[in-house]
Amino acid sequence: MTLIFKIVPRSLWQTAVDHGVFPGAPVDLADGFIHFSTAEQARETASKHFAGQSDLLLAAFDAESLGEALKWEPSRGGALFPHLYGKLAPAAALWVRELPLAPDGTHTFPEIDR
Structure with a gap:
């Protein structure tokens, strides 16, 4: 199984869950x-496209x-x-986890290799 990840604002994800479909950000x-990222790409994606943003989720997919x-x-x-x-x-998400901001403004990633 190859895991890929979607970084998404909580509000967008909640709307998608409520409607049963995520059309995209x-x-x-x-x-x-x-857009998705691999495990190796997710941190760079967060820093480049979501810098300083709070209330994000990280969703994993096969x-x-x-x-x-x-x-x-x-x-x-x-x-x-x-x-x-x-x-x-x-x-279809295997899991969805918080992607909180650390005191230095970077995102704190959960273990994403499983």
Whole structure:
């Protein structure tokens, strides 16, 4: 199983849970796909795109379970990032955990390799 991760504001995730579907955050909707990160990419994604933001969640998904709608595409420096071309069922998350801010303003990640 290949784990991939979505960093999402709690309010957006709660709305998705309430409606049974996550269409994407504003950046996802603008780009036409839902952005995910691998375990190796998640911290950089948080620092680059979510710096200083609180009330975030980290949701883990099994990449293979997302089927053919998930594409691995080059991004930052040529690294392959997982992008989902479609809507996401919040119920497909293996787990969802808090992504709190540390006193230094960085995010404190849970163990994300399982």
